[in-house]
Amino acid sequence: MSHKDFPVSWDEMHRNSKALAWRLVDKGPWKGIIAVTRGGMVPACIVARELDVKMVTTFCISSYDHQNQRSAKILREPTEAGDGAGWLVIDDLVDSGNTFKIAREILPKRITPASTPSQPAQKRPIPS
Numbered sequence: 001m002s003h004k005d006f007p008v009s010w011d012e013m014h015r016n017s018k019a020l021a022w023r024l025v026d027k028g029p030w031k032g033i034i035a036v037t038r039g040g041m042v043p044a045c046i047v048a049r050e051l052d053v054k055m056v057t058t059f060c061i062s063s064y065d066h067q068n069q070r071s072a073k074i075l076r077e078p079t080e081a082g083d084g085a086g087w088l089v090i091d092d093l094v095d096s097g098n099t100f101k102i103a104r105e106i107l108p109k110r111i112t113p114a115s116t117p118s119q120p121a122q123k124r125p126i127p128s
Contacts, residue, residue, distance in 0.1 A: 013092070017043040021050030024088065027111070031086035034059050034078045034110070036099055039092030047090055057081065059089065059106075061099055072102055084110030 008016075020043065032055030035044030041058070048056045060076035081087045084107025091099055103110060 008092075013042055014046060017046035018050055020090075021047045025051060028053075029086075030088050030111075031055065032057060032081065032088075034081055034084075034087050034089045034103075034107070036061060036089065036091040036103070037075075040090045043092055044090040047088070053088075055080075059103060061102060063098060072098055074102065074106075077106055081107060081110070083108055087111065 024047070028051060030051060030053050033044050033048050033051075033053050035041045035056060035058050037058050037060045044056055048054075057078045057080055058076060059078045061072050061074055063072040078087075084103075086109075087107065088111045089100070089103050089107065
């Protein structure tokens with residue numbers, strides 16, 4: 001299968017992140033937001049601003065070498081989030097779901113998945 005790029009502009013990322021925040025506004029309150037690095041950092045900051053969440057931390061997972069996916073390596077866990085209860089995990093998009101599988105194992109009570117709708121033909125459910 002050949003790799004296809006799906007470029008997302010800054011305007012689209014901003015709009016999609018705000019739309020995600022609007023869908024999440026009544027689902028809180030949130031203790032904080034965990035941004036999956038690196039792609040989730042921009043949407044996480046936009047969502048945090050829209051939801052007035054002051055605590056933002058990172059979950060550093062490396063699973064790509066340029067454009068090729070490989071086995072994931074955890075570089076930093078968000079230990080301040082404990083088991084993840086009340087925390088929202090945000091990434092830029094979901095392709096294989098492997099990153100969220102890792103988040104689910106380490107943060108069993110987190111609120112996920114939440115990703116900006118930046119991949120075509122996929123709609124992410126908002127947790128209830």
